[in-house]
Amino acid sequence: MTTETTPIATAKIPAPATPYQGDIARYWNNEARPVNLRLGDVDGLYHHHYGVGDVDHAALGDPGHSEYEKKLIAELHRLESAQAEVLLDHLGSVGPDDTLVDAGCGRGGSMVMAHRRFGCKVEGVTLSATQADFGNRRARELRIQDHVRSRVCNMLDTPFEKGSIAASWNNESSMYVDLDDLFAEHSRFLRVGGRYVTITGCWNPRYGQPSKWVSQINAHFECNIHSRREYLRAMADNRLVPQTIVDLTPDTLPYWELRATSSLVTGIEKAFIESYRDGSFQYVLIAADRV
């Protein structure tokens, strides 16, 4: 690394609020799965979320072809970026003078996309110094560091001023926190009339209790998947009123079925596919107004 800057994120790393958060920080500091890095290398947008939309079989071509695996990686990445576009579609009208918050920002791919779409500032928080440094380095490379910034910070206790944020989101990051605490914090920093969006996996109360597949996903990622009911209750209790709820489960299954055939499998594919198929787990988008 050059001497040009002390990375903002690691200049002063706050102590984890709980031992659990310390574990999660370590998990993401050590994460370097090819399924994430090789997809990000396609165009420099690094995601830690899953994909939506139909697979473009024409673009993939013949599985026997020497370029097939490369095309498959590009296709998985296209579906992951399409997921982030769907989230951004639900943020409402955002202008260049607005500031957005990405709660649990990962390596920052969604933040770059949000800035490109709206021209606004985007503030990201993650528990991982490695991720925050990665996101800030990408922002510098893209010369958007004045607008896109990641920091090591607990999303339940952020420095953002009350009512200062136009819109905020959790993209596959709400399963690491208590939902009441999470929505109280979003509600505090969002302005009245602002928008909150989450894309998340949640267990389906109609199934009864979390299925064995949901338990496997929790163990795999050290997270704690909430039920759909818990999301709606915690939002209602924190001045977040759902405007749109979309069941993205049918839209994410093609991504998983394709990923299961790739060389980049991680072993968790079966749990997602089986739980989406048996109805015990759902992939949902909820967009809510801060009232």
Ligand SMILES: C[S@@+](CC[C@H](N)C(=O)[O-])C[C@H]1O[C@@H](n2cnc3c(N)ncnc32)[C@H](O)[C@@H]1O
């Ligand atoms: C699965 S990744 C999602 C990353 C990103 N939203 C994306 O779509 O690429 C989960 C993220 O949540 C973050 N996270 C978990 N608990 C957190 C907390 N209490 N405060 C801030 N970030 C947290 C992790 O550090 C990680 O960046």
Ligand SMILES: CC(C)=CCC/C(C)=C/COP(=O)(O)OP(=O)(O)O
């Ligand atoms: C929908 C649910 C329950 C998500 C759990 C949170 C999570 C780990 C998301 C993907 O991260 P990743 O992109 O790092 O995972 P992978 O390595 O499997 O692609």
Ligand SMILES: [Mg+2]
């Ligand atoms: Mg991934």
